Amino acid sequence: MLEIKNLQVKLEEEDKQILKGVDLTVEAGKVHAIMGPNGSGKSTLSYVLSGKDGYTVTDGSATLDGVDLLEMEPEDRAAAGLFLAFQYPVEIPGVGNMTFLRTAVNAQRKARGQEEMSSTEFLKVVREKAASLKIDAEMLKRPVNVGFSGGEKKRNEILQMAMLEPKMCILDETDSGLDVDAMRLVADGVNALRDEGRGFLVITHYQRLLDHIKPDVVHIMSNGRIVKTGGPELALEVEQNGYADLVEEA
Amino acid sequence: MALPQAKQTATEARLAALSLPEGGWSGPARAEALDRVRAMGLPGARDEYWKYTRPDTLVAAEAPVAKVVADDEVPLFDGTDRLSIVFVDGVFDAEASDDLTLEGLTIDRLADAPDIHWAKDLYGRLETHGQTPVQRPLAALNTAFASDGLLIRVTGKVAKPVNLIYRHADERSDVILHHVVKVEEGGDVTLLENGPAAARLNKVMEVDVADGAGFHHVRVQGREHDRRAATHIFARLGTESTFKTFTLTMNGVLTRNDCVVELTGDDAVAHIAGACLGDGDFHHDDTVFITHDAVNCESRQVFKKVLRNGGVGVFQGKILVKPGAQKTDGYQISQSLLLDGDSQFLAKPELEIYADDVACSHGSTSGAIDEDGLFYLRARGLPRGIAEDLLTIAFIAEAVMEIENEDLQAEINARVEAWLGRRRG
Numbered sequence: 191m192l193e194i195k196n197l198q199v200k201l202e203e204e205d206k207q208i209l210k211g212v213d214l215t216v217e218a219g220k221v222h223a224i225m226g227p228n229g230s231g232k233s234t235l236s237y238v239l240s241g242k243d244g245y246t247v248t249d250g251s252a253t254l255d256g257v258d259l260l261e262m263e264p265e266d267r268a269a270a271g272l273f274l275a276f277q278y279p280v281e282i283p284g285v286g287n288m289t290f291l292r293t294a295v296n297a298q299r300k301a302r303g304q305e306e307m308s309s310t311e312f313l314k315v316v317r318e319k320a321a322s323l324k325i326d327a328e329m330l331k332r333p334v335n336v337g338f339s340g341g342e343k344k345r346n347e348i349l350q351m352a353m354l355e356p357k358m359c360i361l362d363e364t365d366s367g368l369d370v371d372a373m374r375l376v377a378d379g380v381n382a383l384r385d386e387g388r389g390f391l392v393i394t395h396y397q398r399l400l401d402h403i404k405p406d407v408v409h410i411m412s413n414g415r416i417v418k419t420g421g422p423e424l425a426l427e428v429e430q431n432g433y434a435d436l437v438e439e440a
Numbered sequence: 441m442a443l444p445q446a447k448q449t450a451t452e453a454r455l456a457a458l459s460l461p462e463g464g465w466s467g468p469a470r471a472e473a474l475d476r477v478r479a480m481g482l483p484g485a486r487d488e489y490w491k492y493t494r495p496d497t498l499v500a501a502e503a504p505v506a507k508v509v510a511d512d513e514v515p516l517f518d519g520t521d522r523l524s525i526v527f528v529d530g531v532f533d534a535e536a537s538d539d540l541t542l543e544g545l546t547i548d549r550l551a552d553a554p555d556i557h558w559a560k561d562l563y564g565r566l567e568t569h570g571q572t573p574v575q576r577p578l579a580a581l582n583t584a585f586a587s588d589g590l591l592i593r594v595t596g597k598v599a600k601p602v603n604l605i606y607r608h609a610d611e612r613s614d615v616i617l618h619h620v621v622k623v624e625e626g627g628d629v630t631l632l633e634n635g636p637a638a639a640r641l642n643k644v645m646e647v648d649v650a651d652g653a654g655f656h657h658v659r660v661q662g663r664e665h666d667r668r669a670a671t672h673i674f675a676r677l678g679t680e681s682t683f684k685t686f687t688l689t690m691n692g693v694l695t696r697n698d699c700v701v702e703l704t705g706d707d708a709v710a711h712i713a714g715a716c717l718g719d720g721d722f723h724h725d726d727t728v729f730i731t732h733d734a735v736n737c738e739s740r741q742v743f744k745k746v747l748r749n750g751g752v753g754v755f756q757g758k759i760l761v762k763p764g765a766q767k768t769d770g771y772q773i774s775q776s777l778l779l780d781g782d783s784q785f786l787a788k789p790e791l792e793i794y795a796d797d798v799a800c801s802h803g804s805t806s807g808a809i810d811e812d813g814l815f816y817l818r819a820r821g822l823p824r825g826i827a828e829d830l831l832t833i834a835f836i837a838e839a840v841m842e843i844e845n846e847d848l849q850a851e852i853n854a855r856v857e858a859w860l861g862r863r864r865g
């Protein structure tokens with residue numbers, strides 16, 4: 191589904207190479223995890239895939255179901271089924287969460303040539319999904335992410351993902367800043383979306399989240415490269431020994 | 441002190457083009473106002489208070505031509521249950537207006553009010569008072585020469601808004617209107633104003649809000665490109681009274697909105713807000729002067745300006761806290777969103793405080809659209825144009841939310857969205 195080949199990226203503003211040849215394939219129905227020390231390039235990878243400005247791809251490719259992602263506008267990548275749950279969700283003062291969700295859902299439907307969701311249907315679906323993430327009506331009314339706690343922001347990301355039903359979901363440190371209960375809510379939200387047509391790339395610094403979202407494959411990223419790939423046991427190894435050994439081995 | 445020759449010449453040229461209306465009860469006030477105009481002279485380019493806005497076309501003997509634009513939108517406030525009063529190029533249109541009776545208030549026209557009239561004690565009074573410490577000669581000119589206006593006396597809580605609709609039909613119309621609103625103790629009223637009014641409009645509204653009374657004002661200054669306007673609001677607030685005004689300005693080659701508010705009774709609240717959207721040949725100036733002269737009062741100024749293609753926004757805002765006005769809570773923010781590098785925002789925020797137990801803050805910013813916000817929205821599938829519009833509406837939201845009535849908020853937002861839609865691409 192998501193196929194990344196020898197992806198090399200540097201910053202647009204300075205001559206600094208951040209990704210130094212990333213190879214990664216996520217198949218439909220699978221959950222891949224990327225772990226790695228801070229600064230290894232995990233967020234950069236997620237941003238480059240979703241189309242953020244400020245990076246220059248110097249080599250390599252990234253495709254979603256065979257379509258070149260790197261040439262597309264961010265909104266077209268979203269419409270093609272790519273979703274990024276941000277490590278730092280952005281606050282948008284003045285735009286109601288509900289308005290935002292409805293505008294996003296309908297923009298994507300329109301881009302795919304589908305009919306817009308009626309407001310009654312939308313309300314029904316959003317209420318249902320919000321309830322399972324313990325997001326109350328008040329939070330839906332408030333401006334997007336404004337005044338939300340860290341945990342609320344992350345749950346809000348998962349709500350957006352649930353509403354947009356993307357086929358390829360990238361979660362960037364969605365577990366950071368969450369207590370155990372919130373983490374379970376988020377994990378349940380993700381697990382509810384797991385199915386054979388959908389791929390996940392779960393970026394995390396810690397193994398904790400992977401207790402709840404069981405990965406099929408675990409990659410270790412260090413200094414702009416995937417340095418090791420293995421099964422779920424690799425995450426446990428990190429938990430016990432830290433990154434030092436793995437990174438040195440590489 | 442004698443006026444500079446150029447100022448005197450310009451002032452006399454303007455005065456020569458006008459004639460004092462038959463005054464009746466307002467005659468003495470008009471004569472005094474004319475004296476004030478002669479003493480002050482009309483604004484010139486060298487005046488400090490007109491540093492950022494050129495007054496010449498507002499002062500000229502003749503109004504510059506302004507093309508009349510047929511408005512293709514559903515008229516504003518159409519969905520609101522209201523009492524409508526229509527002026528066409530400043531001339532009252534009885535046919536198009538509702539009957540001027542409504543429970544809780546009386547409405548008379550300045551042009552035909554009976555000789556013994558309550559407004560005698562107010563007409564020109566607040567304007568005169570507002571001439572210090574800063575001179576506002578265009579307002580004095582207005583008091584002297586206003587051809588019409590409404591005298592609204594509010595004695596109770598008025599169930600529906602009064603809507604003044606200003607139509608523009610003649611591309612050379614030069615209009616001077618003067619309203620007086622007296623909200624008596626316990627009274628509460630909402631006043632809506634909309635429309636371009638004239639090729640050139642000089643409008644004054646004096647608002648006296650008594651103890652415990654409330655005045656709510658929402659104004660939309662019309663979509664026309666060529667029109668010019670200089671408006672003044674002079675308000676005096678009694679104990680525990682509320683005064684809230686919001687103005688939306690889209691288009692208009694030149695707009696200067698002065699708002700002069702004096703909080704004279706304890707625990708009074710004044711909110712002055714405005715949003716403007718300007719494209720190209722657009723100059724918009726909000727000049728606000730708030731005087732706190734009582735204890736425990738609150739004032740809020742929230743101004744947002746969206747500018748593109750060389751539009752210019754100006755904000756001059758002052759909070760003056762007089763000795764003894766303790767526990768004053770004064771807030772002022774003015775911000776601009778510059779959608780390109782050609783547009784300009786000029787701000788002069790001022791605080792002058794003579795009491796020690798006060799909390800006053802002011803801030804002014806100018807910036808481009810938030811790139812992080814834009815990427816976040818696009819990453820959720822919103823096309824760039826829609827994402828930018830949403831962020832623009834979000835930018836002015838703090839000002840729009842100063843309107844208490846949520847239906848009116850929604851109506852204002854819809855107008856802004858339509859404006860953005862017309863401009864895109």
Ligand SMILES: Nc1ncnc2c1ncn2[C@@H]1O[C@H](COP(=O)(O)OP(=O)(O)O)[C@@H](O)[C@H]1O
Nearest residue numbers: 201208226227228229230231232233234235244
């Ligand atoms: N916009 C940027 N400007 C400067 N440095 C950046 C920028 N984006 C990423 N970097 C640098 O690139 C490296 C990788 O960062 P990041 O992708 O955020 O790592 P991770 O998510 O794995 O912690 C870090 O050294 C970081 O400082």
Ligand SMILES: [Mg+2]
Nearest residue numbers: 232233277363
């Ligand atoms: Mg990161």
